[in-house]
Amino acid sequence: MTYCLGIRVKKGLVAIADTRITSGSETTSAKKISIHKQGHNNIFLMTSGLRSVRDKAVTYFEEVLESEGNHFDKMYKAVNAFGEQLRRVAKEDKASLAESGISFNLFTIVGGQLEKDKDHKLYLLYPEGNWIEIGEATPFTIIGNSGYGTPILKRTLTYNSSLNFAIKTGFLSFDSTRVSANDVGYPVDMVIYHKDTGFMHEARFEESETAYFGNAWGEKLKAAIKEIPEDWINDLVSTVEKKGKDSIVRQIQEAQQQ
Template identity: 40%
Template sequence: MTYCLGIKVEQGLVLLADGRITAGHQVSNARKATLHGPPDAQVAIMTSGLRSLRDKTLAYFDRDQRRDRKTGFGSMLEAVSAYSGALREVAEEDREALERSELTFNLNAILGGCLADDPEPTIFLVYPEGNWIEIDARTPYLSVGATAYGKPILDRALSYATPMRTALKLAYLSFDSTRFSSADVGYPIDMLTYRQSDRIWSEAQYDYDDLSRQRQWWNEHITQLAADMPDGPWTQALLDDAGEPSDDEGKRLSLVRQD
C-alpha cells in the first residue's frame, strides 16, 4: 500500500508520495515520485501498485519520450497518452503471468506538470487499464493508495482558491492522518511543488524527525480544538447529569495523544 496525493490550486501544483514499501513482512524504502523529461519539459509521476510494474512502465515511458520527442512532450495530454500506451504494453506482456501467480495488475499513477502547449498546470490520474481522469477546480486533488484516511481534511479545508503554502500544509496533514491509521504508509515522504509564476519544479524529501515540530503542533491543537467546541443541549443531556467535568476542568485533564 502507499499514499500519493496531487493537488492543484490557482498558484500551482503540490504533490506528495510516501516512501514505504511493504512486501509480506518486510518493510523498505523506495522513491515513488519522480520527474521525467528534459529540464524545461518535466513531468512528475507518482505510482501505487507492484514495484515491478512501475519500473517497467516508466522505463517504457522514458524510452518512448527519447525516441519520439527528443525535446520532451509538448503537452500533458501527450505525456499521459504516452504513459497510458506504455502501461498497456506492459499489461499485454505481463498481465497473464501475474494472474497465474495470483497477483493483480494494479498500477495506478498520478501525472502532473505544465508543458509548452499547456495554458496552466494540470494533473491526471491513470488507472491500471490505461484510462484516465483529469483534475478540476471543483475537486482540486487526486489520490491513490490508502486514500480514505487523508480524504476528510482535504474535503473540509482545500479548495482551488487555497493559497499554495496552505495547500502544502494540508497535503502533509493528509499524509500524517493516513500514516497514523495505516501501517503500510510511512516515512520518508517526497514533496514536489510547481509554481505557476515561475514554471519550475521544486522537490525535497523529509523523514520522521524532520517534521516533529509540525506533528506535535497538530496533535496539541486538534485536541484543544475539540475541547473548545461549544457545549449545548446535546452535551448537557448526556454528560452534565452524570457528573462529568466542565469544559474548563476537562481542558486541564485532557491528554494529547503522542506518537
C-alpha cells in the same frame, strides 16, 4: 499500501508521496515519485500498485521521452504516452501475473505544464491506461491509502488556496494517514511546481524534520474538541436512552403476544 497526493491550485502543483514498502513482516523504503525531463519543462509521476509494473512502465516511458519527447507540447499527449506504455506492460505481464494469483494493478498521478498548455495540469491514470483530469471543483487526488487523509482536504482546500496552504494541508493529510495506517510512513518526498516556470523543486523529509508539524496539529485537534460545547450531548444521550427503552418495551410486548 501507498500514500500519494497530488494537488492542483491556481498558483501551482504539489505532490507528496510516502516511501514505505511493506511485504509481509518486512518494511523497506522505495521512491514512488519521479521527475522526467520534457523539452524545457518537467513532469512528475507518482504510482501506487505493483512495483514491477511501475518500474517497467516508467522505463518504457523514459524511452519514449528520449525518442519522441519533443513532440509532447501538451500534458495530455504525455499522459496518453504513459497510458500506452502501461497497456503495453499489461499485454506482456497481465496473464502471467494472473496465473500466479496477482492482479495487474497500477494507479498513477501525473502533473506538469508543457509548452502549449495554458495552465498547469494534474491527471489520474487507471490501470487500464485511461485517465481523468483533476479540475477545480475537487483540486486534489490521492492514490493508495486515501481514507484517512481525504477529510481534511475536502473540508479546507480549494482551487484558490495558496500554494503554501496546499502544502500545509497536504502534509496534514499525510500525517493523518501515517498515524492511522502502519503501511504508510516516512521518509516522505515532496515536489513543488510554481505555475508557468517549467521547473520542479523536489525534497525528501525525515520524521525528525517535520515532527513538530504533526504534533502541533494533534494538540490543536485536542483543544478544538475540548472547546466544542457539550450541552447538546445531554439531549443526545436522552434520545438514545428513550429509543433504547422503547425498543425493550416493544420486545416485551412482542414476546407476550407469541
